Amino acid sequence: MGRIIAITNQKGGVGKTTTAVNLAASLAVAEKKVLLVDMDPQGNATQSVGVERNGLPWTVYDLLLGVEPTDDVLKPTALDFLRCAPSTRDLVGVEVEIVSEADRATRLRSGLGPLAARFDFVIVDAPPSLGLLTLNCLAAADAIIIPLQCEYFAMEGLGALTSTADLVKKSYNPRLETEGILLTMFDPRNNLSHQVAKEVRDFFGSKVFRTIIPRNVRLGEAPSFGKPVILYDAACPGAHAYLALAKELLARHR
Amino acid sequence: MGRIIAITNQKGGVGKTTTAVNLAASLAVAEKKVLLVDMDPQGNATQSVGVERNGLPWTVYDLLLGVEPTDDVLKPTALDFLRCAPSTRDLVGVEVEIVSEADRATRLRSGLGPLAARFDFVIVDAPPSLGLLTLNCLAAADAIIIPLQCEYFAMEGLGALTSTADLVKKSYNPRLETEGILLTMFDPRNNLSHQVAKEVRDFFGSKVFRTIIPRNVRLGEAPSFGKPVILYDAACPGAHAYLALAKELLARHR
Numbered sequence: 001m002g003r004i005i006a007i008t009n010q011k012g013g014v015g016k017t018t019t020a021v022n023l024a025a026s027l028a029v030a031e032k033k034v035l036l037v038d039m040d041p042q043g044n045a046t047q048s049v050g051v052e053r054n055g056l057p058w059t060v061y062d063l064l065l066g067v068e069p070t071d072d073v074l075k076p077t078a079l080d081f082l083r084c085a086p087s088t089r090d091l092v093g094v095e096v097e098i099v100s101e102a103d104r105a106t107r108l109r110s111g112l113g114p115l116a117a118r119f120d121f122v123i124v125d126a127p128p129s130l131g132l133l134t135l136n137c138l139a140a141a142d143a144i145i146i147p148l149q150c151e152y153f154a155m156e157g158l159g160a161l162t163s164t165a166d167l168v169k170k171s172y173n174p175r176l177e178t179e180g181i182l183l184t185m186f187d188p189r190n191n192l193s194h195q196v197a198k199e200v201r202d203f204f205g206s207k208v209f210r211t212i213i214p215r216n217v218r219l220g221e222a223p224s225f226g227k228p229v230i231l232y233d234a235a236c237p238g239a240h241a242y243l244a245l246a247k248e249l250l251a252r253h254r
Numbered sequence: 255m256g257r258i259i260a261i262t263n264q265k266g267g268v269g270k271t272t273t274a275v276n277l278a279a280s281l282a283v284a285e286k287k288v289l290l291v292d293m294d295p296q297g298n299a300t301q302s303v304g305v306e307r308n309g310l311p312w313t314v315y316d317l318l319l320g321v322e323p324t325d326d327v328l329k330p331t332a333l334d335f336l337r338c339a340p341s342t343r344d345l346v347g348v349e350v351e352i353v354s355e356a357d358r359a360t361r362l363r364s365g366l367g368p369l370a371a372r373f374d375f376v377i378v379d380a381p382p383s384l385g386l387l388t389l390n391c392l393a394a395a396d397a398i399i400i401p402l403q404c405e406y407f408a409m410e411g412l413g414a415l416t417s418t419a420d421l422v423k424k425s426y427n428p429r430l431e432t433e434g435i436l437l438t439m440f441d442p443r444n445n446l447s448h449q450v451a452k453e454v455r456d457f458f459g460s461k462v463f464r465t466i467i468p469r470n471v472r473l474g475e476a477p478s479f480g481k482p483v484i485l486y487d488a489a490c491p492g493a494h495a496y497l498a499l500a501k502e503l504l505a506r507h508r
């Protein structure tokens with residue numbers, strides 16, 4: 001049964017998509033069967049693995065409305081072991097469409113139930129908000145990874161995220177746990193980066209992944225080629241870091 | 255009558271607060287009377303000018319509920335010409351509190367009416383969303399500045415922002431215009447930065463400020479000292495850039 005991991009943080013631009021895409025790709029390179037689920041209407045994860053966002057016969061929007069995908073509509077990527085459940089701009093409207101349904105927070109969970117069984121890992125990219133789409137991510141996940149940018153205001157908003165996760169755990173999903181906190185965009189020449197990393201470790205201890213993702217221009221460039229960084233520049237520090245993260249994750253679940 | 259400029263972009267982490275704080279500070283250094291209004295419940299702008307966020311007798315929350323500030327509650331900063339209308343976490347709730355009022359989108363405008371007259375510029379820091387707080391910023395502003403991060407997905411979401419601004423212009427605020435688009439976090443050694451800058455200029459032409467804000471670690475560090483960058487490291491590239499932006503802005507309005 002696939003482990004479902006949601007990449008969540010309501011703060012924008014902290015590395016959720018970069019982490020979802022490159023962790024998924026690194027696990028696929030390790031020959032784990034991975035499904036990348038793009039729950040953000042912006043569709044950055046979908047674009048970052050080279051999937052065309054228009055004219056799709058089936059998307060995450062359909063999944064949330066109860067339409068199970070046949071195998072052929074789960075988009076292949078340039079990596080054999082990585083498939084993508086693509087986003088669509090229609091996701092913007094779905095929060096309104098399902099808001100009056102009793103099961104509005106567990107739509108993703110119902111949809112992923114049968115689907116997750118076909119994979120080793122399901123990696124879910126969440127949008128930058130604490131609305132219904134993110135609630136669905138939290139209700140469906142076995143665990144969450146929280147990326148934190150190595151900048152001064154990194155930890156603010158974490159309180160709101162963890163309170164929301166606790167609520168979801170009580171109301172819908174008792175198995176929900178924090179897989180870990182991931183420091184992103186770390187710049188070793190920058191004192192502030194070191195300070196933030198230290199503060200986060202002091203606060204969260206072993207919940208913080210040993211692996212730190214460095215600021216690396218290749219990670220910013222890869223999406224513009226529709227590729228995970230491992231296919232764009234396998235030797236760069238960004239690629240090494242996400243491979244190390246996948247390894248650290250796998251070691252925890254042997 | 256003070257010119258009211260809102261710094262808006264619903265995308266997170268693109269440099270709204272850094273721009274609001276440092277443009278306001280640079281105008282104050284040019285001896286313009288400036289009020290920095292923090293409309294983000296996170297209160298990053300408030301913290302970045304060294305204002306304590308707890309135990310405040312008056313905040314933007316009170317302004318939105320119709321309580322006009324006496325001069326003494328507009329917080330002073332380390333710059334003589336810069337005052338701050340501070341944020342508070344209570345702002346999170348205000349969208350719900352005023353949502354059923356007929357004038358819910360023009361509360362900031364009503365509040366700033368008498369207040370703006372005491373200043374040359376009012377710089378408003380907007381939150382990363384297109385909700386009621388941002389609508390208030392758009393309905394109150396003479397003009398908006400849109401920061402765009404020099405990254406691959408920079409321009410997405412701009413469509414939603416400009417459509418929202420057009421709606422506000424039609425329904426509430428016919429004088430609303432775009433002061434300009436500001437490229438932020440530009441890294442000259444990075445090809446992607448140059449590509450994004452070129453694409454944005456090709457698309458928006460003279461609406462794009464000549465001034466580009468470079469990626470500069472000092473801009474990330476200054477908030478941790480509660481200072482605008484000009485008081486933290488006046489000689490750094492970030493300080494120079496925001497002084498140049500203030501100069502470019504003033505030249506347009508002679």
Ligand SMILES: Nc1ncnc2c1ncn2[C@@H]1O[C@H](COP(=O)(O)OP(=O)(O)OP(=O)(O)O)[C@@H](O)[C@H]1O
Nearest residue numbers: 012013014015016017018128185214215216220405
């Ligand atoms: N380690 C890194 N080094 C350099 N650039 C990075 C790094 N991580 C992410 N980026 C770039 O920073 C920007 C923000 O990252 P990303 O899109 O992953 O964040 P996000 O949290 O998903 O944002 P959003 O909240 O808008 O969905 C992107 O342009 C991305 O390519």
Ligand SMILES: Nc1ncnc2c1ncn2[C@@H]1O[C@H](COP(=O)(O)OP(=O)(O)OP(=O)(O)O)[C@@H](O)[C@H]1O
Nearest residue numbers: 151266267268269270271272382468469470473474
């Ligand atoms: N030119 C720059 N060089 C280096 N760091 C920068 C620069 N501009 C902003 N930063 C840093 O990047 C982070 C995001 O910037 P900022 O807070 O201004 O964005 P924002 O759009 O206000 O974010 P939010 O949407 O969360 O309010 C901050 O930690 C800030 O200090």
Ligand SMILES: [Mg+2]
Nearest residue numbers: 016017040044
């Ligand atoms: Mg994202």
Ligand SMILES: [Mg+2]
Nearest residue numbers: 270271294298
């Ligand atoms: Mg901000």
